Amino acid sequence: MNDMENESISKNLEEALKCFESKTKQAPAGYFHQFELGLMQKIKAQEHAPKRAPIVALFLDHKQYLVAASLIFAIATGLLFFNKAEKNTTSLAKVEIIEIETLPDELIEAYVINNEFVAEVEWNTAIETEAVFISKQ
Amino acid sequence: MTDQSLIIQFQNGDNKEFAFTQLLKRHQEHVFFQIKKMVLEHADADDIAQAVWIKVWNKLDGFKQESAFSTWLFRVAYNETLNFIAQKKRLTTQNSQRALDPILEHPATQNALKETEIQIKLERAITELPEKQRFVFMLRYYEDFDYEKIASITGTTVGGAKANYHQAVKKMTELLQQA
Secondary structure, X not given: OOXXXXXXXXXXXXXXXXXXXXXXXXXXXXXXXXXXXHHHHHHHHHHHOOOOOHHHHHHHHOHHHHHHHHHHHHHHHHHHHHHHHHHHHHHHHHHHXXXXXXXXXXXXXXXXXXXXXXXXXXXXXXXXXXXXXXXXX | OOHHHHHHHHHOOOOHHHHHHHHHHHHHHHHHHHHHHHHOOHHHHHXXXXXXXXXXXXXXXXXXXXXXXXXXXXXXXXXXXHHHHHHHHHHOOHHHHHHHHHHHHOHHHHHXXXXXXXXXXXXXXXXXXXXXXXXXXXXXXXXXXOHXXXXXXXXXXXXXXXXXXXHHHHHHHHHHHOO
C-alpha cells in the first residue's frame, strides 16, 4: 500500500481531533430554527426589493460592449486631438517659410555678411576633412 | 422526497419556499459545522452559512443536477469560506495580532492553557494548514466523503485531494509533537 493509500493517523492526533469535533460541533439551542427563519426573511426581502431599471440592466448585461465602445471613443478622441495639434504645428512651419521668402534682399545680405566668417570656417573645415579622407585612400 | 425531486419542484416554481426549506433542513447542519471547523468562530460561520444558502436560493434554478446536490452545496460553501478567510486576512492588521499577546501571557490564561494545551496546539496546527488542505481534511475525516466527491467540491483531482489529505495529517502530527 503506498503512502497515499494509508490513512492511519496517530493516536494523539485522533484524540485531539475528537475533542476538536466536540468543541466545534456546538451551536446554541434553537440556533438552526432561528437560522431558517432569519434566512427566509432575508430571501423574501431580496425578492421584494425593487428590480434594477431595464436600461441599466441592458448595459450591465452587455458590459463588455460598453467597455469596448468607451475605449474606442477614448482612442478616437485622442487621435483627433493629436491630428489637430499636428496640423497647427505644420501650419506654423508653413507660415515661417512664407515669412522667409517675403524677407527683403537687404536683410538677407546683411545676414550673409554677418555670418560670412562662420560660414568660411565651416567651409574650410569641410575641405580639410575631405582632403584627409582622400589622402588615406 | 429526494433532493432531486425537491430541486425539480423548486425549478418548476411549485411552492419554491417549501422545497428550499426542506433542502435547508436536510443539509444545513452538515454545512454549518463544516464551515465552523474552518473558521472556528460561531459568528463567522453564521455569516458564511447565510451567504451560502442565499447563493443556493439564487442559483438553484440553474443547477443542472450533473452532480449530487450535496456536492454542489459543499462547493458553494467551500468558495464562500475561502473568500471569507481571504477577506478577513486582508482586514486583519498587525496591531490586532499584537494585542492578543498580553492576554496569552496572563496567569489565568496560562493555567487554562496547560489543561487544554493539546487542543490549542491542534487548533493552531489546523489554522496553519493552507485553507484548501484544511477543507479537504475536514471533508474526508469528519464527513467521510470519498475522494471523487472531494475533488469535485474543491476543483482538484482525486490525486490532488489525496495528497492534500496526507499533507494535512503529516503537518498536524508534526505540530502536535512540537514542545
